[in-house]
Amino acid sequence: MTKLTLKAGKLYLLSGIPGSGKSTLLKNSIEFGNITEEMILSSDTIRTKVVGKLFTFKNNTVKTRIYEGNEGVFEILEKFLKEKLSEKLTVFVDATNISDKERAHYFELAKRYGVEAEVLILDTDIETCLKNNLKREVPVKEELIIDNFGERFQKDSIFPYRVISADSYITLTPNELTSDKIDLIGDIHGLYDQFEKLIKKAGYSIINGVPVHPDGRKLLFLGDIIDRGPDSIKMLKLVMKAVENGHYMVSGNHEAKLLKNIERGVERAAGSYAVMKTYLEFLEQIKNKDAVKKFLIEIPGYYTYKNIVMCHANIGYFDFRKIPFNELIYGSYKDSVDSDKEYQELYNRKINRHTLIRGHILETSKQENVFSLEMDGCENGKIALLPLDKFLEKGGNRKAFEEVVITLETNFLFRANKNSLLPQFRQLEKEKLITSRSDNTNLLRIYKYSKSVFYKNLWNKGGEHLLKARGIVLNVAGEIIQHPFDKIFNYKENGAGKELKDSDVVQYVQKLNGFLGNIGFNPITKDLLITTSGSFDSEFVEYIKDFIDKDLEIKLKKFFGKNKVTLSFEVIHNSDPHIIKYPDEMFGLHLIGVRGLNVKDKNWEEDDIDKVAKELGFKRPFHGYKNFGEVKKWLRDFKDEGFMIRRKNRQGYHEFLFKMKSPYYLTNKFIGRMSAGNIKFMFSNPEKFKERIADEEFFPLVDLIIKRISMEDFTNKSIEDRVSFVRNITNEIL
Numbered sequence: 001m002t003k004l005t006l007k008a009g010k011l012y013l014l015s016g017i018p019g020s021g022k023s024t025l026l027k028n029s030i031e032f033g034n035i036t037e038e039m040i041l042s043s044d045t046i047r048t049k050v051v052g053k054l055f056t057f058k059n060n061t062v063k064t065r066i067y068e069g070n071e072g073v074f075e076i077l078e079k080f081l082k083e084k085l086s087e088k089l090t091v092f093v094d095a096t097n098i099s100d101k102e103r104a105h106y107f108e109l110a111k112r113y114g115v116e117a118e119v120l121i122l123d124t125d126i127e128t129c130l131k132n133n134l135k136r137e138v139p140v141k142e143e144l145i146i147d148n149f150g151e152r153f154q155k156d157s158i159f160p161y162r163v164i165s166a167d168s169y170i171t172l173t174p175n176e177l178t179s180d181k182i183d184l185i186g187d188i189h190g191l192y193d194q195f196e197k198l199i200k201k202a203g204y205s206i207i208n209g210v211p212v213h214p215d216g217r218k219l220l221f222l223g224d225i226i227d228r229g230p231d232s233i234k235m236l237k238l239v240m241k242a243v244e245n246g247h248y249m250v251s252g253n254h255e256a257k258l259l260k261n262i263e264r265g266v267e268r269a270a271g272s273y274a275v276m277k278t279y280l281e282f283l284e285q286i287k288n289k290d291a292v293k294k295f296l297i298e299i300p301g302y303y304t305y306k307n308i309v310m311c312h313a314n315i316g317y318f319d320f321r322k323i324p325f326n327e328l329i330y331g332s333y334k335d336s337v338d339s340d341k342e343y344q345e346l347y348n349r350k351i352n353r354h355t356l357i358r359g360h361i362l363e364t365s366k367q368e369n370v371f372s373l374e375m376d377g378c379e380n381g382k383i384a385l386l387p388l389d390k391f392l393e394k395g396g397n398r399k400a401f402e403e404v405v406i407t408l409e410t411n412f413l414f415r416a417n418k419n420s421l422l423p424q425f426r427q428l429e430k431e432k433l434i435t436s437r438s439d440n441t442n443l444l445r446i447y448k449y450s451k452s453v454f455y456k457n458l459w460n461k462g463g464e465h466l467l468k469a470r471g472i473v474l475n476v477a478g479e480i481i482q483h484p485f486d487k488i489f490n491y492k493e494n495g496a497g498k499e500l501k502d503s504d505v506v507q508y509v510q511k512l513n514g515f516l517g518n519i520g521f522n523p524i525t526k527d528l529l530i531t532t533s534g535s536f537d538s539e540f541v542e543y544i545k546d547f548i549d550k551d552l553e554i555k556l557k558k559f560f561g562k563n564k565v566t567l568s569f570e571v572i573h574n575s576d577p578h579i580i581k582y583p584d585e586m587f588g589l590h591l592i593g594v595r596g597l598n599v600k601d602k603n604w605e606e607d608d609i610d611k612v613a614k615e616l617g618f619k620r621p622f623h624g625y626k627n628f629g630e631v632k633k634w635l636r637d638f639k640d641e642g643f644m645i646r647r648k649n650r651q652g653y654h655e656f657l658f659k660m661k662s663p664y665y666l667t668n669k670f671i672g673r674m675s676a677g678n679i680k681f682m683f684s685n686p687e688k689f690k691e692r693i694a695d696e697e698f699f700p701l702v703d704l705i706i707k708r709i710s711m712e713d714f715t716n717k718s719i720e721d722r723v724s725f726v727r728n729i730t731n732e733i734l
Contacts, residue, residue: 089322183217188229190232191230221239250302266442277477317343341364423478442476444529491658509592515532568593666726
């Protein structure tokens with residue numbers, strides 16, 4: 001009997017006509033080799049398990065037969081096969097598989113799961129097959145063997161294959177390293193700069209993007225090279241190139257999460273802030289996405305060297321013939337247990353036969369045969385490298401580990417670098433204080449506060465994040481992509497401006513009567529991101545686009561290439577009539593704000609906005625300085641919407657205090673809404689009127705009108721007297 005040595009973790013298709021000895025080979029391999037029944041998927045076994053043995057009476061003899069259903073049998077076989085392939089387990093498919101036409105589907109499945117596949121062809125002569133067939137409990141019809149199977153039997157393959165004898169037995173070998181001149185690297189999590197410093201301590205240089213050691217040593221990454229740190233994609237690119245040049249890697253759970261999102265696609269991608277940030281960076285920075293997907297699919301779950309096993313997670317038991325891939329990357333335990341102690345206990349009982357070196361989590365306890373190279377690198381901890389040969393030379397025990405392991409303090413705290421607003425905005429949406437809409441990629445969401453927030457004055461309930469929900473755009477990781485103005489209250493609204501004296505010097509900025517538009521850069525589509533205060537695609541977005549020709553588009557993209565900011569505009573368009581009637585030369589984009597994309601970034605100073613407007617060719621509202629009393633006096637006869645008021649704070653920055661609307665603007669806007677029906681509505685139910693009809697700037701005006709005059713007297717006034725009455729009240733409020 002011949003010993004046949006095969007690599008574990010592959011799909012093997014047995015190929016041969018009935019009676020060729022496939023089942024005999026597998027039976028011998030269980031008895032004399034080291035494969036197990038669980039590794040075998042047999043179509044005949046499934047047929048038997050469907051209904052058991054069946055009987056027939058033929059030629060005055062009772063004979064057995066098996067269930068002859070075909071489609072359902074192979075559907076069952078394929079479901080089992082997919083589950084095994086997803087765990088990268090060793091599988092032997094025991095079916096005829098007599099030609100590449102039948103074999104191709106299995107190779108496609110194996111490729112999908114990143115599993116190698118091979119055809120094992122049993123080239124047994126027809127005469128022997130016929131003799132063996134007669135000994136079967138349920139023989140195949142002789143004419144089928146000769147005419148059907150025999151004629152179609154393909155004794156070679158376009159796929160990897162080998163021709164074997166039925167008089168053999170199979171022994172599986174693990175995924176082995178051939179040398180111990182290996183340096184094991186624990187979880188790096190995107191800390192590229194720190195990783196480079198760590199391997200330099202071990203004698204490596206990075207040449208043409210690949211770690212190189214003068215003694216020819218190689219690195220073995222123990223997974224989780226991405227997420228949390230600032231350079232996940234840079235780290236991924238390096239490791240891919242390193243593996244291509246002879247280095248090694250086993251998969252971690254974070255690589256599995258990236259792969260899952262790649263397979264899901266943008267509409268169903270999901271995960272934590274760190275996971276989604278890496279996925280977005282993958283979309284933005286990776287050109288050959290299929291190459292990354294292939295790499296992630298094909299990363300093995302472990303390597304062994306003699307009595308050492310190296311994987312990512314805290315497994316409790318290791319047998320290379322049957323360890324599920326998902327345990328290798330996520331761990332064997334969902335509960336909080338001392339997994340290292342449990343592994344050690346099984347080692348002491350000679351059930352585990354390998355010393356375990358892993359990453360994923362900190363050591364759960366100090367053991368003689370379990371070691372972790374995860375040392376909280378993203379929590380101001382360390383990253384670690386272990387020279388395997390030196391570890392073994394010194395005994396391969398706890399003392400040896402602590403003597404030879406090389407570490408580097410990272411000085412990086414993931415929590416401090418986490419820049420996600422999703423938790424806060426999801427809570428605000430849950431409380432119905434804000435609403436959101438997705439863009440057409442489902443990777444960006446725009447947030448806007450609800451109308452009830454105005455009416456019920458719920459600003460304090462939502463805090464600073466509610467004030468930001470004025471067209472802010474977040475990506476699916478919760479990072480700011482579009483950062484317009486925070487909510488700015490009207491003068492005296494919620495106490496705004498009450499501390500100002502008439503003698504105080506303020507900066508005034510003309511407030512134009514258009515609509516708010518924002519332009520930024522979409523890192524996903526590599527195009528301009530154009531929004532209004534609550535939409536990616538409204539007709540008002542199209543109005544903004546009307547003013548952006550090809551030359552301006554090029555200028556803007558060049559500007560955003562150097563500046564990670566949002567540009568905010570007052571947009572005046574001839575299709576959007578407003579209270580103030582502007583001449584044609586005022587139509588266009590008036591730049592009113594420039595703001596960075598970090599949560600604490602403030603709107604730029606007016607002089608700096610002037611420079612941007614000049615560079616890009618945008619119009620600007622006028623601005624200057626006056627005593628506050630002078631601004632109020634000026635505003636009484638001002639024939640535009642009003643002013644934004646800024647004032648220098650202790651840090652020297654002119655912060656926005658409030659906006660002031662002119663009596664001219666407020667009166668015309670209010671009177672324009674006062675149909676007979678709305679007048680009746682206002683007097684009969686002023687609170688509902690404010691909720692449904694009036695903007696928040698009119699709330700104090702409505703209260704004073706109701707207090708000062710009856711509905712009958714207000715209705716009987718001429719238009720001129722009504723305008724005068726309302727203007728006097730707005731002046732009084734001012």
